[in-house]
Amino acid sequence: MNDKERLLHDVRIAFFKRTEANLFLDTHPEDREALCYFRDADREFREAKDDYERRFGPLCPGGESVRDGKFIWIAAPWPWQGEA
Amino acid sequence: MWTYLKALEFPVKIKTPDARAAKIIISQYGGPDGELGASLRYLSQRFAMPTPEAVGILNDVGTEELAHLEMVGAIVHQLTRGLSEEQIKAAGLDVYFVDHTAGIYPASAAGDPFNAFAIASKGDPITDLSEDMAAEQKARTTYDNILRLVSDPDVREPIKFLRAREIVHYQRFGEALRIVSDSLDRRNVYACNPALAPGK
Numbered sequence: 001m002n003d004k005e006r007l008l009h010d011v012r013i014a015f016f017k018r019t020e021a022n023l024f025l026d027t028h029p030e031d032r033e034a035l036c037y038f039r040d041a042d043r044e045f046r047e048a049k050d051d052y053e054r055r056f057g058p059l060c061p062g063g064e065s066v067r068d069g070k071f072i073w074i075a076a077p078w079p080w081q082g083e084a
Numbered sequence: 085m086w087t088y089l090k091a092l093e094f095p096v097k098i099k100t101p102d103a104r105a106a107k108i109i110i111s112q113y114g115g116p117d118g119e120l121g122a123s124l125r126y127l128s129q130r131f132a133m134p135t136p137e138a139v140g141i142l143n144d145v146g147t148e149e150l151a152h153l154e155m156v157g158a159i160v161h162q163l164t165r166g167l168s169e170e171q172i173k174a175a176g177l178d179v180y181f182v183d184h185t186a187g188i189y190p191a192s193a194a195g196d197p198f199n200a201f202a203i204a205s206k207g208d209p210i211t212d213l214s215e216d217m218a219a220e221q222k223a224r225t226t227y228d229n230i231l232r233l234v235s236d237p238d239v240r241e242p243i244k245f246l247r248a249r250e251i252v253h254y255q256r257f258g259e260a261l262r263i264v265s266d267s268l269d270r271r272n273v274y275a276c277n278p279a280l281a282p283g284k
Contacts, residue, residue, distance in 0.1 A: 008091060011091060012091055012092075012093070012094070012095070015089065015091070015093075016093065016094075019093075019144075019148060020252070022144055023141065023144055023145065023148075023252065023253075023256050024256070026137055026140035026141040026144055026256065026260075027137050027140075027141055027256055027259035027260055027263065028259075029136075029137065058090065059089055059090045059091060060087055060088065060089060060090070061087075061088065076090070078090065079090055079091050079092045079154070079158065080092070080096070080154065080157060080158035080161055080162075082096060082097045082098065082158070082162050
């Protein structure tokens with residue numbers, strides 16, 4: 001796994017943890033353990049996403065999408081292409 | 085409203101195209117128990133749900149199903165990259181190819197185009213949540229059937245992930261059904277038409 005793959009892997013893991021906690025909290029909105037887990041996963045996700053975007057370009061069509069006067073959102077491969 | 089994240093929920097990296105596998109897996113894109121129906125079912129039903137837990141779980145599972153639709157599309161796309169006409173004919177994918185080439189089209193493995201009759205949105209929360217539990221089991225069975233028919237680990241791993249999510253969603257819908265049932269009028273012992281008698 002190269003740096004890019006590793007960082008994307010971190011994003012995916014943190015996003016999945018947050019999704020799983022999100023669904024659990026929908027039906028257990030006051031579960032304290034799940035609330036902590038959700039907060040940690042959300043922080044992990046935002047940090048991993050920022051790390052990835054700084055080095056390898058945008059994961060969402062936000063501020064990182066504009067670089068050197070160009071819209072680079074469309075330049076990086078799309079996830080279904082199986083490259084990362 | 086949604087925002088897009090440029091990553092699959094679980095990675096799909098298939099090295100060897102396989103027309104036969106693509107022909108059966110397309111069913112989980114647009115077949116009777118596929119991810120298109122799943123996402124539309126939950127995202128449509130959520131409007132009529134009476135408790136915040138039920139609205140939340142339908143909204144958020146419906147959203148995750150869109151990510152699953154994308155994963156199944158990615159699997160079929162990668163399975164059909166670079167196939168020769170001979171491979172397409174030998175696997176019987178020619179009947180799909182003639183109308184869609186290697187494009188992704190929502191249809192069942194038997195070739196029936198996606199049909200909204202595969203989903204229901206009844207406006208009755210007990211009816212709808214009961215359907216949702218059955219829908220998750222039907223999708224889980226379909227993934228189990230795919231796992232019986234496909235041997236390539238590159239294909240099996242993402243399919244196993246999708247199968248596991250059906251089990252989690254079934255669990256969450258069961259909890260939502262219990263929460264909604266508990267919120268009903270206790271005199272309505274058969275839980276009929278709760279949407280027509282709110283808060284009684």
